[in-house]
Amino acid sequence: MRIATYNINGTNGRLETLLAWLDDTQSDIVCLQDLKAPQAKFPERQLKEAGYAYVWHGQSRWNGVAILSRGSEPVLTRRGLPRDPDPSQCRYIEAAVNGVLVGCLYVPNGNPAPGPKWDYKLEWLKQFTVHAKQLLALDVPVILAGDYNIIPAEHDVYNPDRWQDDALFLPQHVRKAYASLLKQGWCGATATIHTDKPVYPFWDYLRQARERSAGLRLDHLLLSHHLTARLKDAGVDRDMRGRSKASDHAPAWIDLARE
DNA sequence: ATGGCATGTAACACATGA
Numbered sequence: 001m002r003i004a005t006y007n008i009n010g011t012n013g014r015l016e017t018l019l020a021w022l023d024d025t026q027s028d029i030v031c032l033q034d035l036k037a038p039q040a041k042f043p044e045r046q047l048k049e050a051g052y053a054y055v056w057h058g059q060s061r062w063n064g065v066a067i068l069s070r071g072s073e074p075v076l077t078r079r080g081l082p083r084d085p086d087p088s089q090c091r092y093i094e095a096a097v098n099g100v101l102v103g104c105l106y107v108p109n110g111n112p113a114p115g116p117k118w119d120y121k122l123e124w125l126k127q128f129t130v131h132a133k134q135l136l137a138l139d140v141p142v143i144l145a146g147d148y149n150i151i152p153a154e155h156d157v158y159n160p161d162r163w164q165d166d167a168l169f170l171p172q173h174v175r176k177a178y179a180s181l182l183k184q185g186w187c188g189a190t191a192t193i194h195t196d197k198p199v200y201p202f203w204d205y206l207r208q209a210r211e212r213s214a215g216l217r218l219d220h221l222l223l224s225h226h227l228t229a230r231l232k233d234a235g236v237d238r239d240m241r242g243r244s245k246a247s248d249h250a251p252a253w254i255d256l257a258r259e
Numbered sequence: 260a261t262g263g264c265a266t267g268t269a270a271c272a273c274a275t276g277a
Contacts, residue, residue, distance in 0.1 A: 009276085010266055034276085036267060061267050062275065109276055117275095149277075168277065204277065205264040216277075248265075248277075 001098075001256045004237075005031040005145035005219050007106070007202075007249035011064070012036075015043050017243060022050050025237070027253065028070050029097050031104035031145040032056075034247075035064030035090075042066065059090040065104045065146070069097045077101065081131055085123040092128070099259070100227070101135065105146035110167030110174070118167055121149070125177040132222075133184055141226035144186065147249065148220045150174045152188065156198045156217035168218065178220075186222040189254045193234040201236045201252040210241055219252045230257040 004027045008014055011032060022030070030052075035042065039058035047054055053073045056066035057080075067074050074095035080087050091106045105128065110121030135142045151169045154160040163169040182188060190199060200215025209215070223231065233255040241250040 013266070034266090111277070166277080202277075206277095207263065218277080245265095 001029075001258060002027045002253055003029040003031075003102075003143060003145065003221065003256065004251045004253035005033070005104070005147070005221060006251035007033045007147040007219060007247060009034050009247040009249065010036040011066070012041060012043060014245065014247060015046060017240070017246070019046060019050055021237065021240060021251065022052065022068075025253070026070065027068075029100070029102060030068040030251075031102065032066040032068065033064075033104065033106035033147045034062075035059075035066060036061060037064055055093060055095050057090040057093045059088075063090045063106060065090055065093045065106055067093060067095050067097065067102055067104050069095075072098050074102070081124070081127045082134075083127050083130075085120060085127060091124070099141060101138070101140055101142040103135065103142065103144040103146075105144060105148070107147065107149040109149050113165070113167040113170060121167060122173060122177075125174065129177060129180060129184075132181055132186065136185055136224060140224075142224040143227060144222040145220070147218055148178065149218055150178045150220075151216055151218065152178045152191070152220070158200075158212075158214040158216070163216075168216065181222060185225060187225070187228040187231075189221040189223050189228075189231055190217075190234045190236075190252060192228075192231065199236045199252075200238075202249045203241055205248050219249060221252060221254050223254075227256060230259070231255075232257050
């Protein structure tokens with residue numbers, strides 16, 4: 001069973017690319033972020049024709065999250081975080097899919113730090129961390145997949161020195177937040193498989209970042225222990241980043257053994 | 260330190276992103 005997360009950076013502008021990738025990979029569950037489309041403009045018909053069911057939460061221009069499922073109907077469990085610091089921003093959706101509770105998240109970028117956007121990111125991460133703990137307490141298989149906008153460690157960025165003061169990387173705050181999730185018991189799937197070298201799911205549009213392999217690891221799939229035991233493989237579909245009109249993110253995925 | 264690129268909306272320039 002393949003589960004993927006993809007910051008698509010505009011779902012309608014990249015619909016053909018998305019449909020071709022779904023057809024190629026036959027992904028079973030897909031978490032999408034940054035739909036950049038209002039609720040009414042989600043491409044329902046095309047995704048249904050491609051064999052997917054879905055839940056989504058759209059917002060005009062920015063943010064927006066969706067969970068796609070092939071062959072089964074996702075059962076929505078929540079939109080937005082409990083005590084969401086700004087419910088007008090669509091950054092979290094959660095559904096039960098085939099016996100797995102799936103949380104799809106899009107953490108605020110937080111730049112510039114310090115400032116109101118930075119404060120918002122920290123508050124969002126705080127409430128998310130509280131919710132993540134509650135999910136673990138349910139003792140059911142859970143995956144929290146999405147664009148965390150966190151570089152977890154020095155080796156997850158091409159040039160750590162350059163990013164020390166960035167809201168994606170500040171150690172006492174965002175890196176600490178990620179570490180505290182792992183401490184709760186979550187397993188970062190990609191790093192578990194790729195222990196020697198990071199696989200980047202993001203390259204900036206600027207300065208030929210992709211050609212220089214100047215990537216960042218921002219998209220993560222965190223597993224509860226029920227799923228860690230089933231983890232077979234993980235990777236990034238980096239070819240997606242090379243296509244014309246690509247998102248600046250590529251899909252990150254895991255393969256789980258069937259129960 | 261700046262701006263390089265890209266998105267959707269539509270005030271055809273802007274806010275936002277990473």
